[in-house]
Structures are given as structure tokens and as C-alpha cells.
Amino acid sequence: ELKVEQNPLFLSMQEGKNYTIYCNYSTTSDRLYWYRQDPGKSLESLFVLLSNGAVKQEGRLMASLDTKARLSTLHITAAVHDLSATYFCAVYFQGGSEKLVFGKGTKLTVNP
């Protein structure tokens, strides 16, 4: 059974600071997704990572994937208040069927 663990689950940071969210998973996969969710809203797709060593950047967010270590990171650079949200990683699981297995999410609060 595929398990996906994110940490930290809660993150409070000051504007302008940097931080990294980690996503570990337990079974081989060739696809990993990062999503953002604002309270009461749906999921906004941020990144799709498809290969070992993949790195993608959008604004102040950068995601990377190490399939050998089964680890993905979401790095936040010079945080701003607008980044406050919950961030989920989701791993594509193909055993017997196909589905996304989500981490519990990291609730990020960026304080002025």
C-alpha cells in the first residue's frame, strides 16, 4: 500500500523567509503532483513532476523530485502573505488501478 507523508503539517513563517516542505512516499511511482488549496476551495495544480531529478519553478515556488529517495520537496523563496494556503503532494499509484494518493497537507501561514 502506498503511503505518502508530508512534513511539516503546519508551518508558520515570516514574510521574506525561505522554507521547504517535504513529501516522502513508500512505493515506486513515476509521477508526483503538488497542489494548493485555499480554505473552502478546490485544488489548484502547481506542478507535475515526471522523472527523477525533475525540477520545476513558478514564481516563489520550486518543486523537485528524487525518485530513488522517493522524496519530493516544495521550496518557498522569500515568502509573501499570498502564499498562505494548504499544500498537498499527491503520488500517482498504479498498482492494480490508477489513482492519486495524497499526503495530509501542509498548512502554511505567512505572517507579515
Added chain:
Amino acid sequence: NAGVMQNPRHLVRRRGQEARLRCSPMKGHSHVYWYRQLPEEGLKFMVYLQKENIIDESGMPKERFSAEFPKEGPSILRIQQVVRGDSAAYFCASSPNRRSNTEAFFGQGTRLTVV
């Protein structure tokens, strides 16, 4: 090109009633996935369907829950005799094919409240 459409956005049911949640996938998408999100938690897979076929229902509770994706019309997630523990946000996602390397597109969700 409209995205994944879910309705209703909010649904209130009394205990014992039935809830029907609808999901229209993106145009050209024939694969639909349903997920449930309890408050303060991540999304949990429920069921994966293609047109007229249930591919994987391993995440569906054994009783009261059913899903279908008919040849015509939206996918339906049906919850019979709802209980308070069914209160959650239910999200639908669609993708164009089995091995698509693009992301699954999520709908806005249906927030079910059982009173």
C-alpha cells in the same frame, strides 16, 4: 473549454436521506475519479470509473455508497441513508486517458453537510 463541473456545490441532507453528487468531466475526458476530503485532512481516493465501467472502487465504503459513469451524462456518486460522518467535501477529477502524463483536473467539489 469548461473545466470539471460538479454540482451541487453545497448540499445539506438530513440523516437517513439520500445524497446525489454529479460530476461532468472535461470535454474529451473519459476517466473520472472521486475523492473525499474530511475537514483538515487530505483527499482520500474513493473510486475510479471509465464510461460504463468501474475500474477501481477500493476506496468506497462497503455499504450505502455507489458510483456510476453512464454512456451519456455525468458521473454520479450516490450516498444512501446519509449519516453525520458522511459530511465532507467530495471532489471529482477527470483525465483524458489511462496513461496521460498531464495532471488530473479537479472540480470545485461538493460540500455535503448532514444534519
